[in-house]
Amino acid sequence: MxxxxxxxxxxxxxxxxxxxxxxxxxxxxxxxxxxxxxxxxxxxxxxxxxxxxxxxxxxLGLESHPQLIHAAGTALERIGIHLSASRSAMSPVYLRQLEQLLGDIYAGASVTVFTSTSNAHLGVLPLLGSGAMDGYPTKGSIMWLVDRTAHASMQVLRGLLSQFGRVKRVDTQDIDSLKQVLKRCAQTQITPVLLIDGVGSMSGLLPVSELSELLQAWGGYLYIDDAHGISITGKYGAGYAFENLGYRLPDNTIIAGSLSKAFGGAGGFIVLKPAYKASQLRELANPLVFGHTVSVPLQAANVASAQLHLSxxxxxxxxxxxxxxxxxxxxxxxxxxxxxxxxxxxxxxxxxxxxxxxxxxxxxxxxxxxxxxxxxxxxxxxxxxxxxxxxxxxxxxxxxxxxxxxxxxxxxxx
Known part of the structure; x- marks a missing residue:
């Protein structure tokens, strides 16, 4: 500079x-x-x-798959384009069906759908940073470690994240330097939260399993934006990150995914440990409290896509x-x-x-x-x-x- x-x-x-x-x-x-x-x-x-x-x-070309198109058309006739309300007021039946199917794809994990992956970040990260997220305790304060290759949708949140703790850019390819940062966090009773991409939007694949274990060893959390990795690989199209983790979500790891890319529909979602009660997100995550849900035809298309993923x-x-x-x-x-x-x-x-x-x-x-x-x-x-x-x-x-x-x-x- x-x-x-x-x-x-x-x-x-x-x-x-x-x-x-x-x-x-x-x-x-x-x-x-x-x-x-x-x-x-x-x-x-x-x-x-x-x-x-x-x-x-x-x-995968799913956006033009006949089953998705048929599902969208049927939903359009039954309900219309949208319900124009937050899910706390009302939501189409497809939303519940979709979250249940995504839970099946992710081995019983708790899955909540947002209108985009970016909104998933906006909904989950402040709650995690507050220390009040059920099942995700923090000690002392938070330090956000934003990988230099993390997607712009997370990079741009640094100002917001700084309300909950210090923000530091890191390079996950320099593992020794990362370990030094984690060591200092442990010594000062700070909980580190590392934000990364799984499959990068421009380049690279990160070793998410190794990073999850590293953060676990130092009492931290790993937050993975795997928008570009969803559907293209893994059993049931669970994606690169979940596949790399051995189809098991560690307690210190969170996955954010996209329904708008290879999945073929629209929206985003967050994958949390099976015991997590998603009602907390519906009560406190701003995009869910104050925003609308995905349009009805696209929600129905998402359900059809999820069914294809499970086939x-x-x-x-x-x-x-x-x-x-x-x-x-x-x-x-x-x-x-x-x-x-x-x-x-x-x-x-x-x-x-x-x-x-x-x-x-x-x-x-x-x-x-x-x-x-x-x-x-x-x-x-x-x-x-x-x-x-x-x-x-x-x-x-x-x-x-x-x-x-x-x-x-x-x-x-x-």
């Missing part, structure tokens, strides 16, 4: 460092384009052109996704971000924003749309083409993407 940035808030710093690349990408139709219709992974845009998209985070269908969809991931890895000549990792996102890094924008433009001209990202998602001055893979992509679509990436990466490195 330079002198001009000293003492500035995070939004001011972001504005100072953000270039014109984001606006240029939108103005040139590389981002922000409007979709008129869709068939599989083929889009028809508002300008009449068609293209193959590698942008959607619906990694063998999820295994076939997961298999199709990982076949596509392996196919792309084997055909792109230069190593991409996340190459060989069990993550559905790949990234082609370019050393300048101009190179990245030019590559995205070339792909668009060849009928492929990816997500070109710049600062603050990647380092200042650099660019990345973020490619999200799906079980719905055909081998031909994967091969075409690989060919175009090879051309653009080769030209950029020449």
């Amino acid at each position: 330079n002198i001009m940035e000293a003492g500035a808030n995070w939004m001011t710093i972001r504005q100072q460092r953000t270039s014109t690349a984001l606006n240029s990408a939108s103005n040139n139709g590389l981002t922000g384009f409007e979709v008129v219709s869709r068939k599989g992974k083929e889009l028809t845009l508002d300008d009449g052109t068609t293209c193959t998209e590698f942008i959607s985070c619906s990694y 063998s269908d999820i295994d076939f969809l997961q298999s199709a996704l990982w076949q596509n991931v392996r196919r792309l890895d084997g055909k792109v000549k230069q190593q991409m971000m996340n190459a060989s990792l069990r993550a559905p996102i790949r990234g082609a890094l370019f050393q300048t924003e101009l190179q990245g924008a030019a590559a995205a433009t070339a792909l668009r001209a060849n009928g492929i749309v990816v997500f070109p990202v710049f600062y603050p998602i990647v380092e200042t001055g650099k660019a990345m083409l973020r490619c999200a893979l799906s079980a719905l992509h055909t081998p031909q679509q994967i091969d075409n993407l690989a060919r175009q990436l090879n051309v653009q990466l080769s030209q950029a490195s020449a």
